[in-house]
Amino acid sequence: MTTLDVIANDISCAHCKASIEGDLTQAPGVDRVEVDIDTKAVHVVYDDTETTPDAIKAKLTDIGYPAA
Numbered sequence: 001m002t003t004l005d006v007i008a009n010d011i012s013c014a015h016c017k018a019s020i021e022g023d024l025t026q027a028p029g030v031d032r033v034e035v036d037i038d039t040k041a042v043h044v045v046y047d048d049t050e051t052t053p054d055a056i057k058a059k060l061t062d063i064g065y066p067a068a
Contacts, residue, residue, distance in 0.1 A: 001031055002048040004056055006067040011040045016065065023063045027051065042067070 011017065017035040020042060024033040029050025034043040042065075044056055057067045 001045050004044045004046065004053050006042050006044075006057065006060070007040050008042050008060055008065040009040055009068050010065050011035060011037055011042075013037065019063060020060070020065055024056065024059060027056065027059050030056065040068075 008020070011020070014037065017037055020035050021033045024030050024042075024044060029047040030044060031047065032045040035041070036043075042060065046056065060067050
């Protein structure tokens with residue numbers, strides 16, 4: 001497993017956290033997602049044989065939380 005840490009400046013509340021964690025966890029190759037509301041950090045654990053950092057960032061953008 002590989003990790004990716006990004007900042008998504010549009011994170012502001014528990015709903016944002018739940019949306020990101022729920023939607024990204026469903027993406028192919030993503031194993032685990034943790035969002036810290038205070039720091040706006042998104043920590044993703046993923047299988048690098050199934051997805052890429054660019055694909056994860058694109059998914060974040062698609063759900064309304066583009067990576068900074």
